Amino acid sequence: MNGNKKSVSKLKSFFTVPVIITSIILAIVLFISIFAEWITPYDPEEANLADSLCKAMEKGHILGTDKLGRDLLSRIIAGARSSIVNAFLIVGFEMIVGIPIGLICGYYGGRLDSFIMRIWDIVCSLPSLLLAFVLVAAFGKGTYSGVIAMGIVYTPLTAKLARSLIITEKSQVYVEAAKSLGYSDARIIFIHILPNCITTMVAQLTLDIGTAIVSMASLSYLGLGVQPPKSDWGSLLKDGMTMLYQQPMLLIAPAAAIMITSISINIFSDGIQAYIDPSQRRLPSFKEYRRKNKDAA
């Protein structure tokens, strides 16, 4: 009973006003990108030259149309699908590759660890966008090479985080207990230690989804990521740039979509961070504190 009550109040401290607002926004974005096909009012790739360059709210196009008469709102919804999916793929890649490498390096230490960390240092010495460009140049431009390139860019950072976490975690008593029971190292690392580390990593990984959306959009903007006729928010911006003077809405709408998502993810991840790390949590004011203590007494 007591434990249950405690966990409720803990959850309450997670749902501060900014977190509630941003989680609603993110839920909407996720919903849109999952059900993109059913939500789009028009076919996002169908050209209709009769309706070319409609202004907003004209001829039933809520945000207007582009040069080829494609409905902008539909294109943004379809773009949300590929932007979000790509961001999840990037973060998935860095999790699947980075976390095991980091855990293994941190757990065993020694020569392997210092070798891999030396490589990581070199990789990290390149500015991240530059590294992504080189990788895209090597893999050829396209959605998947963009995703893999970005994944490789972020992997060292995830691995470093996992490594630093496991180094403090591996001297805990429960690890020693597991060892003394004769469990294999793989079982100790992935079943016993990983769940204890993952909560700390959640905030960083959420933040990475935001960064991934932005960096994939910038690759697509440069024409190195998603290729036509497919589009994401970055390539919508690239298309819109040619119509800068005639139809600024083509730039404003996708820019707003990227901005709202990215800001929401940042604030949301700040919320998670504050929830996980109590030292960052806002302390109750003295009045609240005294009232709580009275209740307890």
Added chain:
Amino acid sequence: MKYLSYAVKKLLSMIPIILIVSIAVFVLLRASGVDPVTVMIGEKQATDELRESLRQQFYLDKPLLTQYLIWLKGVIAGDFGIDYINKQSINDLIISRLPVTAGLVVLSSLFGMTFAIILGVVAALNRNKSADRILSVLMLFLTSVPNFVVSILVIVFCTKFVPGYSFIGSYSNFGEYLSRIFVPSIVMSLGVVAMLGRITRSSMISQLQAPHIMTAKAKGMDEFNVTFKHAFHNAVLPVLTIAGLQFAGSIGGTVLIEQIFSLPGVGGMLVNGIQQNNYPVVQILVLFMLVVYLVMSFVVDMLYAVIDPRVKLK
């Protein structure tokens, strides 16, 4: 003398990084499977003899290692090779495009640093007052909005509401050059302002609470001297290090900004090089940006060691 050996050690440790990265870039680009001769010829028809002669002219018939060594020898001698598509010397291309990129990096660093330090100090001096609250919301906003989206919105805003503003134009004199890169460098500095501003604020706050400040106040020193001579001096140290690294990193960021504002800089050259599989250009530019980045972080390290006597020189 102490500094000299430290500097030499640091510089020597850069060499393996540069070599490894250059080898990696060289191999990765060759591994992409696009034949350089096809890149050179383009859509045109070509006889086998022409292909063969091109292959020999650019040493493409030699093994990969030999190619790399020839290229490296050229780079060390200051000859960056020949562009595959326009058949021009890459040295000239870089020199003609460098002023824009260099201007962007320098100007945005100056703006970024000035704004960040001013805002950070203002926020720290008004801690927990409304000015501080507003500034911290602003900084949170600036850190989470992506730079390139902001620049697009700035372009839309300028074309709509600033009459006579044009992003396209010549670079014939210094005034025009400055007016071209002025707005882009402000946009570029925004992210830096947000990050450095936060750091300045927290470092200034912790300095203002330090015992030596209390001593200075107890001696009856006036408020201005206490804040700006004693606290500010120490508070600005960590800011400088991070600032240096940020600016070093901004060399990658110029690529996007140049492309968005259609500035003829080195970054645009890199993107075009990647799109056209123009390997020599990509190789040399990546190496160039890496060296600039490393040298800038080296300068930061040295400055830090000189400014802060507590730094241990290893």
